Amino acid sequence: MNGILLVSHSKKITDGLKEMIEEMIGTDSKASIYSLGGMEDGRLGTSATKILDGIQECKDFRNIFIFCDIGSAVLSAEVAIEMASEELLKKIMLIDAPLVEGAFTVSVQASVMNSKEDILKDILSYY
Amino acid sequence: MNGILLVSHSKKITDGLKEMIEEMIGTDSKASIYSLGGMEDGRLGTSATKILDGIQECKDFRNIFIFCDIGSAVLSAEVAIEMASEELLKKIMLIDAPLVEGAFTVSVQASVMNSKEDILKDILSYY
Numbered sequence: 001m002n003g004i005l006l007v008s009h010s011k012k013i014t015d016g017l018k019e020m021i022e023e024m025i026g027t028d029s030k031a032s033i034y035s036l037g038g039m040e041d042g043r044l045g046t047s048a049t050k051i052l053d054g055i056q057e058c059k060d061f062r063n064i065f066i067f068c069d070i071g072s073a074v075l076s077a078e079v080a081i082e083m084a085s086e087e088l089l090k091k092i093m094l095i096d097a098p099l100v101e102g103a104f105t106v107s108v109q110a111s112v113m114n115s116k117e118d119i120l121k122d123i124l125s126y127y
Numbered sequence: 128m129n130g131i132l133l134v135s136h137s138k139k140i141t142d143g144l145k146e147m148i149e150e151m152i153g154t155d156s157k158a159s160i161y162s163l164g165g166m167e168d169g170r171l172g173t174s175a176t177k178i179l180d181g182i183q184e185c186k187d188f189r190n191i192f193i194f195c196d197i198g199s200a201v202l203s204a205e206v207a208i209e210m211a212s213e214e215l216l217k218k219i220m221l222i223d224a225p226l227v228e229g230a231f232t233v234s235v236q237a238s239v240m241n242s243k244e245d246i247l248k249d250i251l252s253y254y
Contacts, residue, residue: 008143008147008227009147010143010144010146010147011143012139012140012142012143012146013139013140013143013144013147013227014143015139015143016135016137016138016139016140016141016142016143016164017137017140019137019139019171020135020136020137020140020171023171037143044146044147044150069227069228069231070227070228070231098225098226098227098228098229099225099227099228100135100140100196100197100225100226100227101196101197101225101226102225104196104197
């Protein structure tokens with residue numbers, strides 16, 4: 001299984017993106033999508049704790065791909081990654097690609113593939 | 128005034144993006160943000176009619192910038208642009224940049240500037 005973690009200041013953005021991706025790949029694929037936008041109470045902002053919880057939900061997965069939009073979304077993801085265990089660190093990739101377009105593309109690949117290299121081939125050649 | 132039109136398959140994504148941008152620039156700036164994601168009934172999808180309505184709401188503005196996410200969002204925006212009057216066509220720019228990151232960057236510029244060239248300077252050098 002592959003975990004796709006979506007991080008934005010807006011919970012609506014990551015909820016909508018999760019819906020959009022799941023409409024394409026289904027909910028029963030090799031990729032599991034996590035909407036981690038907004039603060040813990042749903043307000044605009046990002047939360048490293050919420051992102052770390054998302055990472056830990058994927059602890060038995062093969063790969064964990066994290067997508068962020070702007071500024072402190074990336075910082076919060078980096079803080080969450082620093083707090084993750086060494087075992088988890090090996091599975092995590094923070095992807096430098098646009099949130100919506102990048103997560104959509106990688107999720108489609110991750111829904112049918114296992115290898116990190118195969119999953120990221122398209123996106124790494126594009127960005 | 129500058130119109131920023133947000134187009135995605137997901138209304139939640141463009142609603143959330145509008146909120147996120149307005150938190151940064153306020154609602155009383157030179158940029159007015161329109162959430163045009165989803166079908167007319169709110170389901171996942173895009174609607175050229177909805178986008179054309181958005182374009183027409185900006186008919187008295189100086190510039191109209193349209194941002195889309197993937198695939199048929201761009202097609203629907205192109206259909207809407209084809210249906211716009213010649214007068215409006217001169218004001219419209221369909222921007223080839225990531226939806227969230229691109230619209231955020233351009234909105235910040237458009238909230239304090241009037242000239243199309245100044246507003247797009249950063250984004251055109253980046254993408």
